[in-house]
Amino acid sequence: MNIHHIGYLVKKGPKAQAAFEALGYIAEGEWTHDEIRKVDILFLQKDGYRIELVSPYAPDSVVSGLIRTYKNAPYHLCYEAENFEKELAELEGNGYIRIDEPTPAPAIGGRRVVFLMHSAAGMLELLEEK
Secondary structure, three states, X not given: OEEEEEEEEOOOHHHHHHHHHHOOOEEOOOOXXXXXXXXXXXXXXXXXXXXXXXXXOOOOOOOHHHHHHHOOEEEEEEEEEOOHHHXXXXXXXXXXXXXXXXXXXHHHOOEEEEEEEEOOOEEEEEEEOO
């Protein structure tokens, strides 16, 4: 598995975008409105690193609780899986627990993603390879 991006939780998407662009990050496209998770998403890149700005737009967003606790902060690593089902099973066999089911991600071309949690390593996202 290769790292695809670092998920970065932000309260105000456009302000966060401007702050990261001031550091030299370049947006990879436009903001995507994800109605499944009730978040707005933007990918930016710098020096070979990709971050995903994630900003909730509804009080019942999947990250609303996290934004109240952590404010603006990185909160997950996303790994791209060559064999999605196999690598998901391996992660679960190594103590990761699914916190949702695989669903399409509009911000990544509809590829499936699933989020998992590990008591020692925190949250990760598994992304289906192209």
